[in-house]
Amino acid sequence: MDWREKLRNMTKIEDEDESQQWHAVFVLTGNEDPVKEKIEYALGNSGVRAVVPKRRIMERKAGKWHERIRPLFPGYVLLQGKIDVSAYYILKTIPGLVRILKDERELYRIYPEEIEIISRLMCNGDIIGTSVAFKKGDRIVITDGPLLNMEGLITSVDPRKGRVKVRLSFLGDVRTVDLSISFIETA
Template sequence: MNWYVIQVRSGHEREIADKCRFLISDEILKECFIPEYICKKKFRGEWHDVRNVLFRGYVFLISDHIDELFNELKKIPDFTKVIGKKKETIYPLKDGEVEFLKTFGKDDHIVDMSVGFIEGDRIHITEGPLQGREGLIAKIDRHKRIAYISVNIFNEETTAKVGLEIISKN
């Protein structure tokens, strides 16, 4: 099975994914999903887990029938384009990109919160998907409990937000 990515209007990812699941047969479309991440938001004086879209403006599709899938996608309103389409050839995500997404977001395609601490100018992640991947972290917003990570996906360097709780700073 190959993984493909379609570009849609930002903020319409869930709507387009639902239309794809409803309008495209299971024989053509194995899975349609939007990678998400869990972060903490404070409202009514308490912190709550909230799910957000990991890559805004993108919907992921898994299929072995790209020609049929591409024809079916033309029927979806607000569909923009397939990433990697060059002169009628559509390229799937690279194996390394797929492997990263599988391990980072697990089977449910949701990136859990990570937990860590800062010692001097080094970040140490003690649990969560960023553990062992501290090098991806470009910036941390401790107040919002967010890490900005830099990943190479869609054949370009992309910045994404993920949840990160820093429990101490020395």
């Protein structure tokens, strides 16, 4: 047993599967999808997957309600997989990519707990759908949709707009995002 294995055993650090690590890149806001496509094209056979989490939301324009699809985190593209040195330098050449998020030594990794919540919200692909809820006294009870069993993350509800404010941890910061909700009337 060499010194690396002894150190690993002493500190209880286990090797993670690098293909399951998540990273983020900062892009020009509004260019998330084109940059995602460029990343997928440039790193096609490297096993890196690019994701832009999106949310379906109702917006009112000219007195009419329209369903829109907006990025959950504007200006960010999430990457899953091992980004080695060659992939890093390929990423730096992609137009529209502003910055690869990293600390002083390595690429910044998104915590597994943060990705777990985002993945639960995106259960049907990249787009977060509408949750169904009803009001029970002062409480909101989610009956269906991506927010099912996640009532603790909801900070406020706007029934008129059909939106809820949800508190998410992303890149070590707590962010509040609006998600769509549909209320059903109780008997």
